Structures are given as structure tokens and as C-alpha cells.
Amino acid sequence: MATFVLAPHSLSPATRLKDAAAVAFIALLLGIPMIGLTTVDSGGALQIATRWPTLFIFVGVAFAGRLVLRYGIDQFKAHQLTRERSSAAMAAAALADSSGRSGGPVLTWIAWAAFGVALTLPMFFADNRYVVDTATTVLIYVMLGWGLNVVVGLAGLLDLGYVAFYAVGAYTYAILGTEFGWGFWQALPVAGAMAALFGVLLGWPTLRLRGDYLAIVTLGFGEIIRVILVNWTELSGGPNGIASIPRPSFFGLELKPPGDDPTFSSFFGIEYSPIHRLIFLYYLILALALLTNLFVSRMRKLPIGRAWEAIREDEIACKAMGINARNVKLSAFAIGAMLGGFAGVFFAARMGFISPESFTFSESAIILAIVVLGGMGSQLGVVLASLVLVLLPELGRDFAEYRMLLFGAAMVLIMVWKPGGILSHREPTLRYAADGEKR
């Protein structure tokens, strides 16, 4: 099989040499003025000097480089072809086995393993602030990714301003908390509803837009929200932000040093430690993220979820099936925004201080990158992509100023290796089984 597969891409040595020679010739043409000739300053006058040896080295490198590159590309293509064929064969085999759940068991196993790790992580790193803190950040992005997945992955509406809803959630809680003394749990649903309202507000004028045009408008929307937060000083504190936002409590028990009121540590009779609050925050976002996941997975299997996917696939066909595309799109915007709002509330509560600087376009870009990198619509893919996108810059800290370069290179590599995202497999929302019905 291997020789057969290689055939379309394996070229004769003569062809390869000719190809490399052509490249070398172009290199020579370009190189004569750029490398071969140089100006030297001799006694105040510019004179032209030649550098033929350097030029020949340059042309030689181009020749050899082209040979190697060409060979590498061919090998890669041949390898890809083999893989495509074997995956096609696997797909055929999966089809033959009508009850086979392709790709299912391994992914389920990974998901449960990830869940187990997430659940036990603080127990192993109870004295390591850095790990717990970074894991909390990862989970915020996981939750944001799951929220944006509804809009981008399921409904196919490219949203470049998702951070706006994150900001709306965060500021709603910050204002309710500092001005009106609301607690975290009281503010959570209100902030979610507020973000959903903004989702509809954004969705309404963009109903007729798709693709690039929608992306531009959502990008603008994200910026508008940020600019308002910067300039409306009476409401948002402007660039100074809002400080001393109330921390979430554990069923009414504050997580702070022992004082007059019963605190978490005094109630449970344990010694106070600042890490308790970090671990509590970690479990809080874990719970919120898992609820989000449960909610979105469930919605996907409901009529509204299928309608979201149908809108992504073909809006006109949806209308012909009697589906009100406007309502379906608005519901996707609203629910995605609501989940972003919840994440925002948590962010404000965790930081205790927010300012417009936390809600720049680059945040939207990272969240979108998580969804795209993870594989549009894939819940587990979002987790993996969040790990990659948050941990890579962290791991790269040793490389100082090169870390963003590494980060970019890693993203390019992933997109070359898996253009559809890390997990591009789509699990049907329901299945027909010949012996009966099951979901």
C-alpha cells in the first residue's frame, strides 16, 4: 500500500534537481543586486563593491534548501494521504457497524479523566498558590469557551466581541456589590440576565448579517462597551475601574481572617489560611463551568440546539422548514452572552478589582481562538484548547520575550496539523437504532 500511496507525490530526482535549480536561479537574480553588490563608504564617496563569494553561498543554500523542503513536503503529503485513506477505511468500517459510536469511548474516557484531575487538583497542590490560581484562570477560559461555543460553534455566528458580555457581567456585579451591597449569589442571576439582554441588543441589528460582516459589527460592539466603560466615569469609575468588590461567601460564611462574625475557618474549627479562599474560588468556577457544560450539552440535544446547528448549516433551508431564524439566532446570542456574564461575575469576585483593561479585544480573540482551536462545537475540545492557550504562555515564561513567539508558532502548528481544531468530531444529537429508539 505504501508504494502505491507514494506514487502521486514521488518525483524523479531529475525533476527535483530542475525544481531546485529554478529556485536557485531566482535566488541568483534577486541576489545580484541585494547581496552581490554593496555600497561602501570610501573617503566620503560611495562606491560599489562586489561580494560574489557570499552570493554563491546564498544561491547554494537556496538550492539545497529547496531540495530539502520539497522532499519534506512530499513526505508530508504522502503521509497525509495514507492517513486520509486509513481514516476513510475506518469510517467505512464504522458505517458497516451501524451501532458503532465512532470516536466515542476514547473521548468519554478523556473527559472523565479530565474531570477527575480537575476535582482532585487542589488536594495535591493545597500549598501551591500558583497552580491553583492558574487552574482557576484555565477554568474561566473553559467556561467562556463553552459559552462562546453556543454562538460560534453551534449557531455559526462569528462573534469577535464576546468579551463585551464578560464585561457586562463583571461590571453589573461590581456595581451591585459596591453600590448596593449585593452578594455574589444574589447578583449572579441578575448579571446573567443583564448580559443576556445585551446579547439580544447586539443580536437584533445584526440578524441579517453573516460571516465577515457580522464579525466586524461584533468587533465594534465589543469596543463600544469598552469605550463606554472607560469614559462613563460616574458609572464605571472610568480607567480607574471599581475596587473592593465583595468576595463570594461559602453559604454565608466569609473566607477571611477570623473576626467578629463567624468565618469559614472559625465555623469549621480549622486554622485560617489564605489558600482556603483560592481553593474555594477554584471549586466555585469548577462548579459554574460544569453547570455551563451540562446546560449547553443538554440544550444541544433539544429542538433549540438542533435549530442552532441547522441555522449554521443553512439558514434559508431553516426558513423553508418553518423555523423563525430571528428567534433562533437571538436565543443563541442571549444564552451565549448569559454564560459570558456569569463568567464575568466570577472574574469580578475573584479579582476584587476590575477595570476596562481586562476587557480588551485580545481577550475576545483568545476566547475565539479557544473555540476554533478546540474544534467548533466540541465541548472537550474547548477544555484542551484552554489548557493549551493558558498554559503555553505560562510555561513559556522562562523564554521571556520569546514566549509570545513560541505561543504563535504552537498555534500555527496545531492549525496545520488539525485544521478542523483539536477535536472536530461531531456527535449526533440522537441516533436511530434498528431494534428500537435510544438517544
Next chain:
Amino acid sequence: MSAATAPLLSVERLTMRFGGLLAIDDMSLDVAARQITGVIGPNGAGKTTFFNCLTGFYKPTEGSVRLNHPKRGLMRLEALPSHLVAHKAQVVRTFQNIRLFPKMTVLENLMVAQHNTLQHASGFSLAGLFGLAAYRRAEAAAMDKAIGWLQRLDLIDKANTAAGDLPYGMQRRIEIARALCVDPLLLCLDEPAAGLNPRESAELNELLKHLAGDEGIAILLIEHDMSVVMNVSDHICVLNYGRKIAEGTPTHIQQDPNVIKAYLGEDDADEQLHAEARS
């Protein structure tokens, strides 16, 4: 009762203008219940534009499209948006260039077609979110309906396959099955036989006759394949340059001089003269 004899759909003086282009010019047509009405005409005659006007995708410049709905009474389709034409008036269409939901499975495609019923049963997702029994029953019923059509259209083996991965002829059948899941009163098929092989066309003929005769679904059929149109249609309307040039039974249409002229060109008479001059 006059309702029994009145046509299901009556199109009156329909005109559709795109800037300077007159796509449909003063067209009138009656579509009877439980019958198959063929709409034929050369390319660019305005057949698909006519469908778009019926199903709310275009707003006609002039004229009216009235549907005699057995439950809801008289409905004016030209004033309804496309999703209400399908949902409330139960006039459902297919597309000339197949429009399935390619990444979703065949079964999911048919479930999406039952969105309104299911969405209602799911209490706008609340009952569905908590998996209440009423919603589960509605979902099972929707599955049964989808599976029923898949079995009758010989698609059941592909129920769990992504619709976009299937061959062309099968995709045409899926689109019809999906439209049937909307419970159409009037089914508008835009070139359902395009790209089908002769055996598949023959099967399509049987299906259309069965739908109109046994299921009582009125069918409006745009088709170029004469073996289908002439075979199944009870009534045929011929369009050319947006105008209705003939109407009647298939045998009547086949002999109509205007139709022959539209399809074979205007030179017939000239050639006859030349032939006579030469002899």
C-alpha cells in the same frame, strides 16, 4: 360546501419585477387539492421565482396568493414571511440546488423539520431541559414520524449518516422526506428529478403519485424531466419569459402550438416555407 370545490391555492395576477426585469408577468394559476400541478418552461422562464413568491422568500410586486386552509380559512401567502408560510400555511418547498443541513445526520435533518412542534412541546426548552415526560413523548412521536418517512423513502439505513456525505439522488429524497415532516398541505418541489438516473426518476414518479393520491398532499412540481412531468401531472402550466403561455392536461399541453414554439424555437414556420419553396 363551496370550500370543497374551491381550489386549494389560487394565484391571481402575480407580478414580480426586479428593477427593469419582469420575472413574472401577470400570472394566474389555480392549484387543486390532492392533485399534482406541473410548472414547466424553458430556463429562465420564472419558475423558481414563482416558487419564491409563493413561499415568502420574495414579496411579489403585485398580485395575490391565496390559500384555502382547511383549518385556518383563507390565508394570504404573499403577506407572510417564509417561515410562517411553512409553519402556519403548511406550504413547504424544496430547492433546486439541494439545501440540506450537511453536517447533521439524516435523522437530525428530519427532526429539525419538526422544530415548531417540538419547541412547543419542550416549553421553549424549559420542559426539555428537565426532561419532563410530556417532552419525551413528543420527541418520541417526532422520531416515529421521521423514521416512518425514512422507511417509506428507503433511507432508513442512512439515518445516522451525515446528510452531506450521501450521494446526490439520495440527498434529493432526503430533502423531500424532510419537507414531508413539516406536514405539508401543499408541497412545492423544485426540480426533484434533476440529477436522478432513470430508475430513480421512475421511483420518484411512484412516490409523487402516492403522496397526492393516498396522502392527499397537493403537489406543485417544477421539472424539466418530461418523463416525470407528463407522467404524474394532473394539470400543467407552461411559463415563458414570466408569462403563462398555456395551461391544461398533459395531452393538451403536448399538442399546444405555443408550447412547441417556446421549446423548439420560432423558426418552424420559416423552415416549412423554405421546404415548400425548394420542392
